Amino acid sequence: MSDYVQTGIPGVDAMLGSVGIPRGHTILISGGPGSGKTTFAIQYLYMGATEHGEPGVYITLDEEPADIKKNMASFGWNLPQLEREKKLIFINVSPVRTASAERAGLLQLGMKEFKLIKLLGAVREGVEEIGAKRVVIDPVTIFNLQYPGEVERIYAMRDLIADFRKNGCTNLLISELRGTGLDREHQFEEYLVQGVILLRTVMKGDKWNRMFQVTKMRGLAVDNQPRPYDVTGSGIEVYPTLTVFH
Amino acid sequence: MSDYVQTGIPGVDAMLGSVGIPRGHTILISGGPGSGKTTFAIQYLYMGATEHGEPGVYITLDEEPADIKKNMASFGWNLPQLEREKKLIFINVSPVRTASAERAGLLQLGMKEFKLIKLLGAVREGVEEIGAKRVVIDPVTIFNLQYPGEVERIYAMRDLIADFRKNGCTNLLISELRGTGLDREHQFEEYLVQGVILLRTVMKGDKWNRMFQVTKMRGLAVDNQPRPYDVTGSGIEVYPTLTVFH
Amino acid sequence: MSDYVQTGIPGVDAMLGSVGIPRGHTILISGGPGSGKTTFAIQYLYMGATEHGEPGVYITLDEEPADIKKNMASFGWNLPQLEREKKLIFINVSPVRTASAERAGLLQLGMKEFKLIKLLGAVREGVEEIGAKRVVIDPVTIFNLQYPGEVERIYAMRDLIADFRKNGCTNLLISELRGTGLDREHQFEEYLVQGVILLRTVMKGDKWNRMFQVTKMRGLAVDNQPRPYDVTGSGIEVYPTLTVFH
Amino acid sequence: MSDYVQTGIPGVDAMLGSVGIPRGHTILISGGPGSGKTTFAIQYLYMGATEHGEPGVYITLDEEPADIKKNMASFGWNLPQLEREKKLIFINVSPVRTASAERAGLLQLGMKEFKLIKLLGAVREGVEEIGAKRVVIDPVTIFNLQYPGEVERIYAMRDLIADFRKNGCTNLLISELRGTGLDREHQFEEYLVQGVILLRTVMKGDKWNRMFQVTKMRGLAVDNQPRPYDVTGSGIEVYPTLTVFH
Amino acid sequence: MSDYVQTGIPGVDAMLGSVGIPRGHTILISGGPGSGKTTFAIQYLYMGATEHGEPGVYITLDEEPADIKKNMASFGWNLPQLEREKKLIFINVSPVRTASAERAGLLQLGMKEFKLIKLLGAVREGVEEIGAKRVVIDPVTIFNLQYPGEVERIYAMRDLIADFRKNGCTNLLISELRGTGLDREHQFEEYLVQGVILLRTVMKGDKWNRMFQVTKMRGLAVDNQPRPYDVTGSGIEVYPTLTVFH
Amino acid sequence: MSDYVQTGIPGVDAMLGSVGIPRGHTILISGGPGSGKTTFAIQYLYMGATEHGEPGVYITLDEEPADIKKNMASFGWNLPQLEREKKLIFINVSPVRTASAERAGLLQLGMKEFKLIKLLGAVREGVEEIGAKRVVIDPVTIFNLQYPGEVERIYAMRDLIADFRKNGCTNLLISELRGTGLDREHQFEEYLVQGVILLRTVMKGDKWNRMFQVTKMRGLAVDNQPRPYDVTGSGIEVYPTLTVFH
DSSP, X not given: OOSEEOOOOTTHHHHTTTTOEETTOEEEEEEOTTSOHHHHHHHHHHHHHHHSOXXXXXXXXXXXXXXXXHHHHTTTOOHHHHHHTTSEEEEEOOSSOOOOGGGGGGTTGGGGGOOHXXXXXXXXXXXXXXXXXXXXXXXSHHHHHTSSSHHHHHHHHHHHHHHHHTSOOEEEEXXXXXXXXXXXXXXXXXXXXXXXXEEEEEEETTEEEEEEEEEEXXXXXXXXXXXXXXXXXXXXXXXXXXXXXX | OOSEEOOOOTTHHXXXXXXXXXXXXXXXXXXXXXXXXXXXXXXXXXXXXXXXOOOEEEEESSXXXXXXXXXXXXXXXXXXXXXHTTSEEEEEOOSSOOOOGGGGGGTTGGGGGOOHHHHHHHHHHHHHHHTOSEEEEEOSHHHHHTSSSHHHHHHHHXXXXXXXXXXXXXXXXXXXXXBSSSSOBOOTXXXXXXXXXXXXXXXXXXXXXXXXXXXXXXXXXXXXXOEEEEEETTEEEEOTTSOTTO | OOSEEOOOOTTXXXXXXXXXXXXXXXXXXXXXXXXXXXXXXXXXXHHHHHHSOXXXXXXXXXXXXXXXXXXXXXXXXXXXXXXXXXXXXXXXXXXXXXXXXXXXXXXXXXXXXXXXXXXXXXXXXXXXXXXXXXXXXXXXXXXXXXXXXXXXXXXXHHHXXXXXXTSOOEEEEEEEOSBSSSSOBOOTHHHXXXXXXXXXXXXXXXXXXXXXXXXXXXXXXXXXXXXXXXXXXXEEEEOTTSOTTO | OXXXXXOOOTTHHHHTTXXXXXXXXXXXXXXXXXXXXXHHHHHHHHHHHHHXXXXXXXXXXXXXXXXXXXXHHTTTOOHHHHHHTTSEEEEEOOSSOOOOGGGGXXXXXXXXXXXXXXXXXXXXXXXXXXXXXXXXXXXXXXHHHXXXXXXXXXXXXXXXXXXXXXXXXXXXXXXXXXXXXXXXXXXXXXXXXXXXXXXXXXXXXXXXXXXXXXXXXXXXXXXXXXXXXXXXXXXXXEOTXXXXXX | OOSEEOOOOTTHHHHXXXXXXXXXXXXXXXXXXXXXXXXXXXXXXXXXXXXXXXXXXXEESSSOHHHHHHHHHTTTOOHHHHHHTTSEEEEEOOSSOOXXXXXXXXXXXXXXXXXXXXXXXXXXXXXXXXXXXXXXXXXXXXXXXXXXXXXXXXXXXXXXXXXXXXXXXXXXXXXXXXXXXXXXXXXXXXXXXSEEEEEEEEEXXXXXXXXXXXXXXXXXXXXXXXXXXXXXXXXXXEOTTSOXXX | OOSEXXXXXXXXXXXXXXXXXXXTOEEEEEEOTTSOHHHHHHHHHHHHHHXXXXXXXXXXXXXXXXXXXXXXXXXXXXXXXXXXXXXXXXXXXXSSOOOOGGXXXXXXXXXXXXXXXXHHHHHHHHHHXXXXXXXXXXXXXXXXXXXXXXXXXXXXXXXXXXXXXXXXXXXXXXXXXXXXXXXXXXXXXXHHSSEEXXXXXXXXXXXXXXXXXXXXXXXXXXXXXXXXXXXXXXXXXXXXXXXXXX
């Protein structure tokens, strides 16, 4: 088994020292709404399952697995088949069960029952069930909101990442950017993970540009320059030899 | 029934992959005061009812239906007739009944009785009554203000959107931008919905420009570039082949 | 009676589709200190009373009517005569009676007695007394400060505007801008009213420019571009065919 | 007695419609540290006393009168003589008596005893004693800090200004700018007074420029453009025919 | 004894009207980390003691006198000898005695015992012991942090400065800038002292420039333009005839 | 033993007056995620141990020593061997033991047991065990978060640095930058340490540049200009003769 995990996403592995993510590392994928974070994550699992023989676990905290599978079909990815072949497993640990309309007045109840332990347990079960090598949590933002103080959030995230380090998998944590604009506050998760990839947009005059950048990757020499990317009919594509304002 | 819902608004469907919004999705329409958000929403329902045989429900939380109908008449849209033909229904779930002047001192009372369940119930009744295929809630901002904490707001909005997903309709949520300026904080709703359309303005020198942009649209390849638009005598018009600073 | 209300202010009606404000609407006039907000409002009432046969009510929450009348005399407007002719009425609903120096230590007392109901009652009395067609409240800012939370403020303002809609008048609400700079947070009132007019200033190099802009006007096609304006010896003058940085 | 009060400060009256401040008005003088606010205020009183036969009252809340007199001697202004001639009176209403070192631990005590009534009483006594026509309060910032909430501050300042309107004098309120930079939040006092004059600085490249501007002056047509000014050996000098970045 | 106190720092007295600081004044020296604030202050005392026969007191609230003496030796200043000659005295009124490691858990205790009275007493003792004419407090920032509210901080600083005015010395208060960037909030101390000197840095392209500026100096005509400065082998050097971006 | 400690990092000692860090000083290394802070710190200890005969202690508060050793192997640094030779010691004083998944619900417990005394004790033991001359704490950010108020944080950091001054070592404190952007708030630690080195990035157009800068270094004349740097296959390399935007 190689020391590196190829994402299989066009252009990305080239920027990752031509080898991919160091095996066992946890990488933060951070982007705005519509930036293709979920597409990136599914593509990572899909390529792992179909090209590299590495089964994957997708932990969703926000969206129904059925919706994700339907949307991703437009890229030509047959996720239900991967599920049947035990190469992919979706786990919905959404902190709130969607309340039926009659009980909507009670919607706050489920929230407090959600705990780190439940999330870690779900990951472990999924990994064991199909012998997964890749794990995605989408998104960690909602997980963070469970903890009222900054210190509690940092400790919970540290614990999550420490536990991840022991599962033998190479993991993506999906994170939502607070705002647009290149100058920004760092999210504390960026300091805790082994790698950070940003999916951003930048306006230049009246033109809107997508910008892919690897700002951190422990243990690997990478291309740190921002590069243009696109969400095409077959998924995310990064152009590692181009500049953003060509 | 097609998998896509044509908005019928000039220029918009061209930007939406020439097909329209994926059926069943919920789209956030976000803009400042005077940006034409309500015009966009009514036009979406009007074109649905008159051109595509799709009845619509308009949930208003802020404004009297009578006022909306009167203002929209200036675009040549005869909304009362659509109501009589059961192709359009207005529902006012304004959290506060306008107090008579004598009881104005008590105006805070009604506020606490307003709940998510009431809003969801109103939508369901409206949809059933006329077999609606399109729903608009205008605006969701006031709905959010009911919930004191950010986490509660996110959960309420998740619940709302989850319930919407089950009504079989294609929905617009109207949202008010916090401020001017292209760099901005994201609204958390942008992460929860399947699509985001921004109606913004930008100053260039001493000229003021309207800017239409589809920043997110799950399951569809769209034109993400900002495009000029206008509020003309016949409603919203987007110019999908032009640039904003031509 | 026309469906539109001419302001009579040079250059403004030209920008308002050459017809004026839609009758019955409530318009927010927002500007910084020294921008001419009060001059604009008095000019609107003066032109209504003298040119269009429409009596007016001026509700002041901040300033003594005597001071306003004296200052406005410099524009050649004889307001006391209009009062005698029952074409104009000033109502001071200042939340605090100016305390005599001896009782200044008690100045907080009056504040809590001020309520929305008192303001609405004053408007109604004034409108009935002279059959007014135009109402001004100057400024709404101090009114807002009475309410401690944002939600309470929004509800109070909604109630005020809803009540206004029933008085048959065309109304101006004067509002104070928080700061200078073109990029700014929106005031929530901008979303509640039917129209918004901004009286701003902008520095270009070391030159200071006055900038008039209609950013919202329900039910009317208007000129939305910023235009230069001035406070001249005969009141506000807007130049609808010029650009600000000519 | 003229309707206008000449400041007697070189260049300023030219900008004030060649006549000066409308008699009886209260003007806010706002500037940063070192901008010459106190020099401006003393010069206004000095010129009034020596050139226009108008005695003046200087209320200091921050600085010892002795220090002010000594510093102002460098401009050739013999303030002690004006005091002896009953043309000028200094009143120290500093909210805290300087504690002797032994009692410094108790320094918070005096603070709460300071009230608006004390300030208003001091002004009235001073005005009566010498038949003053001009009053200065330097600075109002510390006065504002006495009131914990924004609404209380606004009401106290309104009361102060209302009382001032009755004293028959033409008054300056000295105010401290929060920060540098041309874009800024407005101070609420700017909305309450009849006039606002800003003493600011602006960097252009590595050159620092002083900038004088009259941004508000009720009842008078003034030059609103920013103009260069200086603190010279004989006091403040404004250059009304020059531009700041000449 | 001259009315002015020469700093003896190359280039500075030239900017201070060729005479120096007005005797008895208290000047704020404000700069970022590494700007040379402490070097400036020691150089002021050193030059006073060796060139002008004026002994000095250095009050340190942050750093061990031994460390300061050692670091300053690199500029060729023999401070221990000045101490032996009774021309300089160091007083450490650090609010917290460094806890031994065993008692580190108790480190919060000392903090509350620190009071303004202790600081004023230390200054008085030092001044009396060697007949000092110059006093430095380095830094006042930590002193401010002792007071929880803004009003308390202002009053404490006023008291400190008032007491200083009576000690007959010419004093420097060292203050730490909150951030980089030329536009900034003013520190309230700038309004309370008689003079303000800024030691800042500014980036121009990829070049970093040191910038010295006298923004306030009561009772003296000074050069207010920003000037380049350096920390050389013999201390601070200001270039009063150069511009920063030469 | 020399008075200066050579970092041994290519290009850095040249900028540090060609001699290195003054012996016994504590230096803050501040940078964003992925800036190479940990690489810099390990390289400092590695070069000390292998080239200068100075053993080192690495205190980690965030990351497992095993992970650090593995990642650093990619630079060709055999850290386990240094440990066996007693030239390097890793100490993990992470405030929270990674909870086993079963006990994750209890993860908050360990947090309150962490105290300054524990950290200081760990340092002392490490220094004594191998006769260390260099100490690194990575990162101090998490340490700061333990203290709820700003004053408590400052006092704890002062105590930490005071204790460090007595250990005879030359120390690095690793600190995490809050955000991107050259203009920023200072961290209070920058005022407490004897030196500050920033590892930043700056965008110019669509190009991303690494920028190394020594902004503070007590007792030493250094090159304060920003210089380009890189994380190469053999560690950090700074280019002291180049400019960032070459």
